Amino acid sequence: MDLQRLEGILSRYACQPADLIPVLQDIQDSYNYLPKDELKVVAERLHLPLAQVFSVATFFTMFSLVPKGKHVCKVCVGTTCHLKGGQRLAESLSNRLGVDIGYTTKDMNFTLETVACLGSCAQAPVMMIDDTYYARVTVDKVPKILKKYQ
């Protein structure tokens, strides 16, 4: 376990029970997932039962207990994007990347996910790769976008 890295994250917080979610978010950002040993340390340091930490870690879809890819691609399938072909977009990405929705490519480069709304319905269909938004993504734009990350 990379204790120094974890300490770096924990040092930014007062380590109270209420810090759990932000701490887990930072770990997720830094490690691309929530490693088991790290969660045990977090429980201890935040004075929380491990059962509660595990409960929170498994509740939110932004957290993952297995390593995610280097890039996380979130395709919106909320109502508007759904009508505008979000599902088709997700399937096209799934075919291109050769990975099922919710999974990570073998080379650990991409995790493909669908989400319920990215809050940009006016630009549907929308997808997000890491922190970048892609608006009005038609299936034919997919290869060009993916190229930037390969």
Added chain:
Amino acid sequence: MGEVSFYINDLYTSAPVGTTLLEAVRSMDIEIPTLCHHPDLKSEGQCRLCLVEIGDWPQTRLVNSCTYPVEKGLKVQTHSENVLQARRLVLELLLARAPKAEIIQKLAAEHGISQSRFTSEDPEELCILCGLCVRTCRDIVGVSAIGMINRTPAKMVSTPFKEPSEVCIGCGSCAFVCPTGVITYTEKNGIRSIWGRDFELVACETCGSYIAPRASLEYWAKQTGDPVERYYICRNCR
């Protein structure tokens, strides 16, 4: 602490501030079915069986009686047509969730339901996710060895990482409190197995019958500050 007066089924009554409607109703010997309520635990309103109707007709609404505190002048109906209909719906949903649970079959039958119109995802399922086990382990035992994990439809009760829990003391309180009997444990050759972990059972120094897992006795000794040896003699032999 003051008293508040209100109406239950048109009867004028009163209870101390902070009493829940369920407590008030039950103190009048009116029966409301519940599955997730335990008098020693704070209610969380998970099973929805304890619904009652509050307010003045036609502006009434259904609330969980186990979590709703008494209010001055509140009108409460415990067996109105709306309540019974909602309760039957809840029972149908519970029956679809846990078709094999005897207590739910029994409650459903009492309310005239033999079959649920909803499809069952798992005909073997027993857990209704009422959370009594989690609350008992957290608030009464005080170790929080188990918790709710995932979100529906994958939500379930589990130890962290679905591995044997390091803090579990094998007391079996979670199994004891479970209304549907989904949490089980076995005892064989002086070993109790629960939540995937084996606990050595301590036999009474006097009569030789098993008392409880060593981990439980040690935990209780630590909690009370008594020497652990005191717990090596069973209650009957003390």
